Amino acid sequence: MLEDISIPTPQEQLRFLKQIQTILQSGSFTSTYKFALLISLSRLAIEQGVDTGECLTLDYLDIAEKFIDLYWWQARPYQFNEQAPFVLQQSTGPQASIVNLVLAAQEKFKTLAAARQNAAEWLKLKKAVAGTVKRMPVVYLQNLNGQSIEFLYHLDASAHHLQLLPKVMYCLRQFSEIIEELCQKRWVDFVRENKNNLPVLDGLPDLNAFLFAPTRNQLGKVADFLMDLQQCRCFYCNQSLKNKKVAVDHFIPWSLYPADTGHNFVLADNTCNAQKSNFLASENYLEQWQARNYQHDSLITAELSSQGFLADIRRSHHVASWAYQQARDNNYLLWEGGKSTRFASWMCA
Ligand SMILES: [Zn+2]
Structure with a gap:
């Protein structure tokens, strides 16, 4: 049956x-x-x-x-x-x-x-x-x-x-x-x-x-690693992070999925991090994030699991597709970079 x-x-x-x-x-x-x-x-x-x-x-x-x-x-x-x-x-x-x-x-x-x-x-x-x-x-x-x-x-x-x-x-x-x-x-x-x-x-x-609370105190070493991986540039606005205050950002926000998974971390300057806040980033960032994970999968997995995080690209991307489906179903606001936060295009379709 x-x-x-x-x-x-x-x-x-x-x-x-x-x-x-x-x-x-x-x-x-x-x-x-x-x-x-x-x-x-x-x-x-x-x-x-x-x-x-x-x-x-x-x-x-x-x-x-x-x-x-x-x-x-x-x-x-x-x-x-x-x-x-x-x-x-x-x-x-x-x-x-x-x-x-x-x-x-x-x-x-x-x-x-x-x-x-x-x-x-x-x-x-x-x-x-x-x-x-x-x-x-x-x-x-x-x-x-x-x-x-x-x-x-x-x-x-x-x-x-x-x-x-x-x-x-x-x-x-x-x-x-x-x-x-x-x-x-x-x-x-x-x-x-x-x-x-x-x-x-x-x-x-x-x-x-x-x-x-998320384990912020542990994230110093993650920041060092991401600084190299992102060649000292903000994941969102791509500007140099030299001499700037930076933050390790949960790409899928902690408020949506309160667990640390290795591939979910990105490095951002404080401005982008504060603006993104608890929002999901718009879908062009999703593509950029997935591409980064595929490209550097073995490096991210090796480094972040040696730092003790669960690092499994399949699981992280699974969580992401769940989150974006939730956003579509429930008309969540998405953060589009810069200063704007608005409904993404699919909401109007
Ligand atoms: Zn930025």
């Missing part, structure tokens, strides 16, 4: 959103795993999926990698006032075991980059995290007061993969920004309200930034 790959109807899409909302509002949360799982599924649907109603099959190791990305930053000691650094508690009971796994890895490796580069240890870590993901949030996410509402996937304890139900991939891609924001907000609330974090409750105003 042929699989029905038609996209969900508006009613089905609304029902999906409603169910996400129900899970986040009425589910019980003893740790932050469920938020991490929803965020991971939605990011993987963008990276690995397409805009159809098909099922998407996800490897537990890929889900585990997303978990490690999320928790690596959050497991750093949180510094506040004059008190001693404190590792935020991600569970109402003893510390969440994935945080402990990450902390153990941090004792061996100073950076996420170094951990990722040690293939054997990285695989071991991913397997351990995958085991917990499979036993815990995957089992409980769709459970509401003992009632199962399976709308994302069917539970199959024997499988090595997690297969999303038909139309779920589409909805995750369509509503990823809403899902990210809802999950991040609930995650911050959970950490803030968790009595185990009482010792640092005073220092929590910037908790959101600590938990989810």
